[in-house]
Amino acid sequence: MKLSKKVVASIALLISSTASFADEDDAISALVLNQAQFSIEQAIKQVNSNYPGQIIELELDEHKGQGVYEIKVIDINAEQEQKLYISLENGEVLKTQTKSLKILGVNKLDDDERQALAALQDSEFSLSETLAELESSLQGKVHEFELENEKGITYYQFELMTQSGKRKMIVDVASGQQIPMTRHD
Numbered sequence: 001m002k003l004s005k006k007v008v009a010s011i012a013l014l015i016s017s018t019a020s021f022a023d024e025d026d027a028i029s030a031l032v033l034n035q036a037q038f039s040i041e042q043a044i045k046q047v048n049s050n051y052p053g054q055i056i057e058l059e060l061d062e063h064k065g066q067g068v069y070e071i072k073v074i075d076i077n078a079e080q081e082q083k084l085y086i087s088l089e090n091g092e093v094l095k096t097q098t099k100s101l102k103i104l105g106v107n108k109l110d111d112d113e114r115q116a117l118a119a120l121q122d123s124e125f126s127l128s129e130t131l132a133e134l135e136s137s138l139q140g141k142v143h144e145f146e147l148e149n150e151k152g153i154t155y156y157q158f159e160l161m162t163q164s165g166k167r168k169m170i171v172d173v174a175s176g177q178q179i180p181m182t183r184h185d
Helices: 005-035 040-050 111-122 127-138
Strands: 054-063 066-075 080-087 093-100 140-150 153-162 165-172 178-184
Touching: 005 054, 005 140, 005 153, 040 054, 040 066, 040 080, 040 127, 054 111, 111 140, 111 153, 127 140, 127 153, 127 165
Parallel strands: none
Antiparallel strands: 054 066, 054 140, 066 080, 080 093, 140 153, 153 165, 165 178
């Protein structure tokens, strides 16, 4: 099958514009993190002190024109998930959404999610210590992470912004072993 020059050019343009949007988003994330008055470490400490459960995800977001950390917490005992929007400016919780983990009496978590939460609960993993270690060793700032379980391994996947671009790392919650995933320059 032959592709016309117009089709090839259109595909190339689409790919390059998608890459430039990603680069722009990454640059904005780096700026936001550099200007944040309330750090990810402070947000994690605040959530751990005030909300039961385990932090499973964090990402930068926007709420009513303000930069926020969007943090998801799962409390297995209460069978609920909370999504918190915490101001990067002062740590104020701007919005909280709570939803049940059950639908018609059946738990919505799949096996991998349940295994990940159980492994995290049984481990001595410290999210705060791991963040500090990653940011120091890679000379960057974490801007998102998520708890995952694949092939029997429970890990956090971290994405950092560094001077040389985006870096992704996984960290095994049982051993603390750090494995680089990809590097985007």
